Amino acid sequence: MNLPQHPELLDRLASAYALGTLRGGARRRFEALAREQAPVRAAALIWQSRVASMNELQAPTDPSPAVWTRIHNLVRAESEQVAMAAARTAKVQPAPGGWLRSLALWRGTTAAGALATVLAVVTAVGLRDEMGAQIGELQAQLSAQPQIEYVAVLNDEQASASMLVTFDPKNGRLTLQRVGGYQEAADKSLQLWALPPGAAPRSLGVLSQEKLLQLAADQRDVREVPALAISLEPKGGVPSETGPTGPVLFKGALIQKML
Amino acid sequence: MMIGLTSFKTLWSTAGRALPHNARMRDQPDDELMALIDRVARRDEPALKALYDQTSGKLYGLALRVVRNNGWAEDALQETFLQIWRTAPDYRASLSPPMAWLGLIVRSRSLDLLRRRKAEREHLTDEIDEAMADTLEGNSPNPMDTSLASQQAWALHQCLGRLENRQREVVSLAYLRDLSHGELAQQLKLPLGTVKTWIRRGLDQLRNCMAGFA
Numbered sequence: 001m002n003l004p005q006h007p008e009l010l011d012r013l014a015s016a017y018a019l020g021t022l023r024g025g026a027r028r029r030f031e032a033l034a035r036e037q038a039p040v041r042a043a044a045l046i047w048q049s050r051v052a053s054m055n056e057l058q059a060p061t062d063p064s065p066a067v068w069t070r071i072h073n074l075v076r077a078e079s080e081q082v083a084m085a086a087a088r089t090a091k092v093q094p095a096p097g098g099w100l101r102s103l104a105l106w107r108g109t110t111a112a113g114a115l116a117t118v119l120a121v122v123t124a125v126g127l128r129d130e131m132g133a134q135i136g137e138l139q140a141q142l143s144a145q146p147q148i149e150y151v152a153v154l155n156d157e158q159a160s161a162s163m164l165v166t167f168d169p170k171n172g173r174l175t176l177q178r179v180g181g182y183q184e185a186a187d188k189s190l191q192l193w194a195l196p197p198g199a200a201p202r203s204l205g206v207l208s209q210e211k212l213l214q215l216a217a218d219q220r221d222v223r224e225v226p227a228l229a230i231s232l233e234p235k236g237g238v239p240s241e242t243g244p245t246g247p248v249l250f251k252g253a254l255i256q257k258m259l
Numbered sequence: 260m261m262i263g264l265t266s267f268k269t270l271w272s273t274a275g276r277a278l279p280h281n282a283r284m285r286d287q288p289d290d291e292l293m294a295l296i297d298r299v300a301r302r303d304e305p306a307l308k309a310l311y312d313q314t315s316g317k318l319y320g321l322a323l324r325v326v327r328n329n330g331w332a333e334d335a336l337q338e339t340f341l342q343i344w345r346t347a348p349d350y351r352a353s354l355s356p357p358m359a360w361l362g363l364i365v366r367s368r369s370l371d372l373l374r375r376r377k378a379e380r381e382h383l384t385d386e387i388d389e390a391m392a393d394t395l396e397g398n399s400p401n402p403m404d405t406s407l408a409s410q411q412a413w414a415l416h417q418c419l420g421r422l423e424n425r426q427r428e429v430v431s432l433a434y435l436r437d438l439s440h441g442e443l444a445q446q447l448k449l450p451l452g453t454v455k456t457w458i459r460r461g462l463d464q465l466r467n468c469m470a471g472f473a
Contacts (some may be wrong), residue, residue, distance in 0.1 A: 015462050019434050049355075050469055053412035054434050055362025057403040057419070058324045060316035067319075067333045068311055071340045075304060078344070187334075236337055 070236025356409030
């Protein structure tokens with residue numbers, strides 16, 4: 001049917017399509033026409049956009065402040081994850097083939113006897129430069145190397161290890177490695193808490209679902225905290241002030257490394 | 260027609276605002292929100308918070324209207340902002356006013372959530388329908404809210420305002436909750452024929468009215 005020839009009918013169908021009350025076979029036929037004929041498609045898009053304005057007209061209600069905390073925690077966890085993945089790929093990148101190249105050069109010098117001495121000197125100079133670069137690289141790697149100062153093994157109720165936590169104060173990072181098989185449901189989050197003596201638990205962040213993950217933390221957050229705990233919370237966790245609301249799954253002492 | 264609408268909108272938004280600088284800000288809510296979305300696209304966390312502070316009330320109101328349950332609406336709002344965080348770079352290509360784009364995300368996250376919850380507890384479907392059934396408020400005045408609304412939403416607001424209250428409510432719920440005639444009749448405890456007539460007449464009136472704004 002040539003729907004664009006019947007503007008009123010087209011408008012009626014497009015508006016019912018956009019509202020969602022055009023259903024079943026009639027909807028499928030309209031969609032097929034829209035794919036074939038641009039004016040039908042245009043009418044559908046116009047009405048979709050008009051009807052969607054309904055979304056903007058609903059009376060506002062303030063959500064509980066906990067919602068932002070959950071969003072913030074999840075965005076943080078995601079950003080940390082992205083940063084970690086980026087760091088991993090950066091590490092795996094192959095080192096420049098310096099040694100191989102100079103080996104080839106050495107072989108070349110043996111073949112070309114007359115130039116051997118000259119080339120040897122040149123290569124040695126090149127080699128020294130490369131070694132200088134490598135030393136610089138090693139130094140950079142060393143300073144990027146985490147300095148682990150605090151360690152905790154969090155156990156479940158059966159005292160089997162479930163989570164290994166290390167803290168690197170230089171980079172302000174808590175690294176958590178899941179060692180047990182525990183996996184929370186998709187609509188739940190694990191939340192890490194510092195348990196300072198004589199004070200309420202303080203949230204250190206919400207865990208993403210990965211095996212290995214990192215959370216940003218300040219040394220003040222972990223200094224003089226004798227223990228850490230992980231609770232099961234609604235997805236995104238709960239605000240620090242309210243404290244854990246779900247069951248504490250894992251718990252363990254935080255130990256400052258002396259070595 | 261558009262000029263008349265714009266000046267009305269400006270009049271409305273500047274009237275009754277005590278602080279002049281606040282009124283000026285309100286004149287350009289779209290620019291402000293678009294600037295925030297652009298910053299969110301560049302992974303700017305404070306911008307996400309600012310966007311949340313400005314829009315969460317409005318978006319939560321919408322989620323609540325779709326799912327009719329505080330906990331679920333909060334979950335939908337949370338998923339919405341995570342999606343905004345991830346897809347803000349796509350916003351400009353949508354060519355939508357900012358609140359229209361945000362509203363679409365909220366509605367689709369809310370509907371997803373409703374479907375998931377219903378599937379999870381199939382046996383509770385009746386209970387959910389029951390909980391949703393109390394929404395047709397007989398002759399309450401037009402409860403629609405135009406804060407932050409785009410120009411197009413203003414036009415729709417004008418046109419919906421001309422419908423009879425229950426008619427407007429049925430048309431609104433059909434879209435917001437993605438309900439068929441049959442589902443509407445069931446949820447609102449109305450005869451199927453009545454629902455069909457109200458929707459058809461409501462849409463006819465909307466078409467005539469919206470034509471004046473196009």
